[in-house]
Amino acid sequence: MGGGGGMRTPLGGQPGIGDVQNGPSSADVERQMRERASLGDVVHKLPDFTDAEKDSIRALEKRYGEVFKSYGIAMRTQMDSARAVGGRPDFRELAMLRMTADSTRNAELIEARAVLTSDAQRAKFDQNLVEVKEREARREEDMRRRRALSGAPSTLGGGLNNGAMRP
Numbered sequence: 001m002g003g004g005g006g007m008r009t010p011l012g013g014q015p016g017i018g019d020v021q022n023g024p025s026s027a028d029v030e031r032q033m034r035e036r037a038s039l040g041d042v043v044h045k046l047p048d049f050t051d052a053e054k055d056s057i058r059a060l061e062k063r064y065g066e067v068f069k070s071y072g073i074a075m076r077t078q079m080d081s082a083r084a085v086g087g088r089p090d091f092r093e094l095a096m097l098r099m100t101a102d103s104t105r106n107a108e109l110i111e112a113r114a115v116l117t118s119d120a121q122r123a124k125f126d127q128n129l130v131e132v133k134e135r136e137a138r139r140e141e142d143m144r145r146r147r148a149l150s151g152a153p154s155t156l157g158g159g160l161n162n163g164a165m166r167p
Contacts, residue, residue, distance in 0.1 A: 023147065026079035033072030036105050037065035039112050042128045047120045056115045064108045071101045 082089040116122050
């Protein structure tokens with residue numbers, strides 16, 4: 001069948017970006033980084049959550065949102081630059097950005113918990129945080145498995161479980 005060298009997809013055509021791209025797109029990585037500023041999951045169903053506390057949490061999300069936005073842009077830029085020349089991003093540099101983001105997230109969580117005024121609120125916050133960490137750990141494990149299957153380095157690990165704030 002058809003001449004021409006090079007890599008072919010199972011349907012015989014030239015590979016597209018999704019065929020040669022291992023891992024999430026740079027847009028996905030940027031979006032995920034921006035979403036890290038959200039505190040919605042950890043303040044979900046807090047008892048007696050006052051409007052003043054909600055306003056304080058929103059202010060934290062806004063302030064930290066700008067920081068996470070800059071991390072996301074940096075990660076996307078690095079990934080896109082490497083892929084534009086047919087290479088892979090520097091996984092060590094991405095891992096360092098991820099560790100910095102994890103540290104920033106921990107600071108945000110500490111500040112958010114300090115906003116809460118009752119033991120019941122803090123207990124529910126802590127419970128929610130454990131659930132968030134468990135979801136993160138499962139997601140990280142899934143990503144490691146996929147990277148191992150594709151042969152990509154798995155140095156982008158991290159998540160909230162690596163030395164994160166303990167409830």
